[in-house]
Amino acid sequence: MTPALQVRHLSTTFGHHGTPVTAVDDISFDVMPGEVLGLVGESGSGKSVTLRSIMRLMPHHSAVTGSVLWQGCDLMTMTEAELRRVRGGEISMIFQEPGTALNPVLPVRVQIEENLRAHTELSAAGRAARCLELMDLVGIPDAKRRLTQYPHQFSGGMRQRVMIAIALASNPKLLLADEPTTALDVTIQDQILKLILDLRDELAMSVVFVTHDLGVVAATCDRMAVMYAGRIVESGPVPAVFAQPNHAYTRGLLGSVPRSGTERSPLLSIEGTPPGLTSRPAGCAFHPRCAFATDLCRRESPALQDRAAGQAAACFHSDRVIAAGLAGS
Amino acid sequence: MSLFFLRRLIQLIPTLAFILVVVFVLVRLLPGDPTSAILGDRALDADVARINHDLGLDRSIPVQFVLFLKAVATGNLGNSITLKLPVTTLIAQRLPVTVMLTVMAALMSLVMAVPLAFVAALRRDELADSAIRGTFQVGLSMPVFYLGLILLTVFGARLGWFPVGGYGDSFGEHIYHLFLPAFTLALSLAAILMRNLRAAIIGVVGAEYVVFARSKGIMPGVILMRHVLRSALISTVSLFGLSVGTLLGGAVITETVFAIPGAGRLMIDSIYGRDYPVVQGMTMALAVVVSLTFFLTDVVEAWLDPRVAR
Numbered sequence: 316m317t318p319a320l321q322v323r324h325l326s327t328t329f330g331h332h333g334t335p336v337t338a339v340d341d342i343s344f345d346v347m348p349g350e351v352l353g354l355v356g357e358s359g360s361g362k363s364v365t366l367r368s369i370m371r372l373m374p375h376h377s378a379v380t381g382s383v384l385w386q387g388c389d390l391m392t393m394t395e396a397e398l399r400r401v402r403g404g405e406i407s408m409i410f411q412e413p414g415t416a417l418n419p420v421l422p423v424r425v426q427i428e429e430n431l432r433a434h435t436e437l438s439a440a441g442r443a444a445r446c447l448e449l450m451d452l453v454g455i456p457d458a459k460r461r462l463t464q465y466p467h468q469f470s471g472g473m474r475q476r477v478m479i480a481i482a483l484a485s486n487p488k489l490l491l492a493d494e495p496t497t498a499l500d501v502t503i504q505d506q507i508l509k510l511i512l513d514l515r516d517e518l519a520m521s522v523v524f525v526t527h528d529l530g531v532v533a534a535t536c537d538r539m540a541v542m543y544a545g546r547i548v549e550s551g552p553v554p555a556v557f558a559q560p561n562h563a564y565t566r567g568l569l570g571s572v573p574r575s576g577t578e579r580s581p582l583l584s585i586e587g588t589p590p591g592l593t594s595r596p597a598g599c600a601f602h603p604r605c606a607f608a609t610d611l612c613r614r615e616s617p618a619l620q621d622r623a624a625g626q627a628a629a630c631f632h633s634d635r636v637i638a639a640g641l642a643g644s
Numbered sequence: 645m646s647l648f649f650l651r652r653l654i655q656l657i658p659t660l661a662f663i664l665v666v667v668f669v670l671v672r673l674l675p676g677d678p679t680s681a682i683l684g685d686r687a688l689d690a691d692v693a694r695i696n697h698d699l700g701l702d703r704s705i706p707v708q709f710v711l712f713l714k715a716v717a718t719g720n721l722g723n724s725i726t727l728k729l730p731v732t733t734l735i736a737q738r739l740p741v742t743v744m745l746t747v748m749a750a751l752m753s754l755v756m757a758v759p760l761a762f763v764a765a766l767r768r769d770e771l772a773d774s775a776i777r778g779t780f781q782v783g784l785s786m787p788v789f790y791l792g793l794i795l796l797t798v799f800g801a802r803l804g805w806f807p808v809g810g811y812g813d814s815f816g817e818h819i820y821h822l823f824l825p826a827f828t829l830a831l832s833l834a835a836i837l838m839r840n841l842r843a844a845i846i847g848v849v850g851a852e853y854v855v856f857a858r859s860k861g862i863m864p865g866v867i868l869m870r871h872v873l874r875s876a877l878i879s880t881v882s883l884f885g886l887s888v889g890t891l892l893g894g895a896v897i898t899e900t901v902f903a904i905p906g907a908g909r910l911m912i913d914s915i916y917g918r919d920y921p922v923v924q925g926m927t928m929a930l931a932v933v934v935s936l937t938f939f940l941t942d943v944v945e946a947w948l949d950p951r952v953a954r
């Protein structure tokens with residue numbers, strides 16, 4: 316099976332007072348058709364920047380290099396017009412804060428319709444019908460009246476449903492979800508996650524799920540890629556990674572999650588804080604916080620290498636990490 | 645929305661009542677009194693008493709206020725002392741000129757400010773931005789009457805493109821005559837609006853909902869007009885509304901420089917001539933115009949930002 320999306324050597328730098336800082340550092344990954352990939356990491360690890368870089372939504376003062384192959388075409392070198400066809404039509408995105416990502420001064424209907432207008436040939440009547448259908452699809456009751464309302468008249472969870480309705484308007488093949496449940500109550504979180512999974516099945520979409528929440532990954536994703544300081548440090552099928560992390564950072568993350576797998580808890584068990592954009596340590600960026608670190612780790616940066624069970628990890632001492640297991644962490 | 649409209653309309657009533665009180669008090673606080681303005685300094689006591697009685701000035705202040713309200717309610721604002729015409733006639737003659745001048749200036753300033761603010765904001769810190777901001781800074785720092793004189797000398801007297809004074813007879817001629825004065829007035833307002841709108845656009849362009857709109861693959865023009873301009877205009881519209889009062893004040897000076905028979909000049913002449921009924925009537929009329937402007941501004945703002953209209 317060929318991947319739907321192939322990201323190769325993607326790097327994103329910001330012009331930060333003269334010296335550019337690297338937010339995303341040479342990452343590569345694939346997304347298969349119908350697959351849910353979790354992009355996991357603490358805030359500042361570059362996961363959200365990765366999503367926005369893929370869609371070329373970064374602000375002007377940043378530079379993105381590498382390639383993003385979508386159905387054989389490179390999004391990075393496309394013209395603006397070609398890109399517009401892909402954005403919202405074939406690849407859609409939902410954001411973390413529906414409160415700020417929806418335009419406060421436009422009724423919901425307008426915000427759904429403009430997607431339909433851009434990507435479908437539907438008539439005005441057709442678009443109106445599709446708007447109602449989408450509201451039903453994402454589970455917003457009283458659709459007809461709700462369509463005329465403004466975002467501030469919706470609750471947080473309902474707003475996120477609106478955003479999903481907008482994203483799905485033109486039947487995209489890939490959904491990029493940037494922490495879509497972080498801003499919501501726990502019960503609402505579960506509803507939204509379930510909604511996204513149901514829609515994935517119904518519409519045969521692929522999903523890239525950016526999250527800092529391993530519980531969300533365990534509950535929703537097929538494969539995961541763990542990011543630290545702008546790089547992917549480990550990737551693989553979710554059950555395999557959860558059973559046998561190959562990277563010391565992943566091991567630390569998993570140590571903070573109750574073994575039942577679906578309960579949420581923040582990633583706090585690792586000593587210290589992730590490095591800032593301007594103060595990335597030399598060698599393996601994780602070494603100041605790593606119990607397995609050696610001189611080699613402080614000197615050189617480990618490359619992402621394939622391991623058993625479809626996993627890959629960027630760690631010099633995977634064997635010791637594996638030997639230590641998850642106990643006692 | 646219509647409920648908001650209604651509520652705002654009702655709120656106009658206390659505003660107008662307040663205007664009435666202020667005007668009544670203000671005129672009685674002016675130095676000198678109307679009777680001596682009419683009769684001169686050497687009037688006989690009997691004449692003074694007669695005029696005072698005619699004007700109702702021999703009554704107590706509360707009674708005078710009731711009489712004043714009655715007069716306003718019946719649309720009778722008295723007669724001009726110097727021009728011997730009903731004040732209502734004078735207002736009907738002069739106010740439209742000033743309103744037209746102000747409206748033209750307001751429109752011109754919008755026509756200048758909106759596109760230039762866009763260019764400046766989207767080309768931030770580039771040459772175009774600096775050039776636009778620099779030019780407007782000069783416009784803003786020049787006094788209105790000075791700017792008016794320069795334009796008048798160059799485009800009126802020297803080049804002969806525009807008339808150097810007067811108001812014309814037809815609507816087309818009015819526009820032609822008012823072009824230079826309106827432009828003079830518009831420049832300083834355009835500078836303020838441009839600065840405000842530029843900052844607002846810069847703020848909105850980076851907003852999450854604009855990024856989300858871009859992720860939908862809609863046309864850049866739609867993003868700019870529907871998502872950026874509309875939100876950015878909200879703060880500019882309220883500034884615009886507040887500026888109209890200033891604009892009317894500027895119109896007084898402009899009308900003097902360009903010899904336009906508007907309300908501003910009449911007002912100045914009347915103040916110098918102690919023509920109290922005219923001052924009173926005109927103040928009231930201008931205050932009504934300003935509060936109507938505020939009302940319209942609120943309505944536009946509510947239309948732009950539905951969160952206001954709750």
Ligand code: SF4
Pocket residue numbers: 562563564599600601602605606607608609612617629630631632633
């Ligand atoms: S490479 Fe070294 S420092 Fe980095 S995670 Fe592995 S053991 Fe730790």
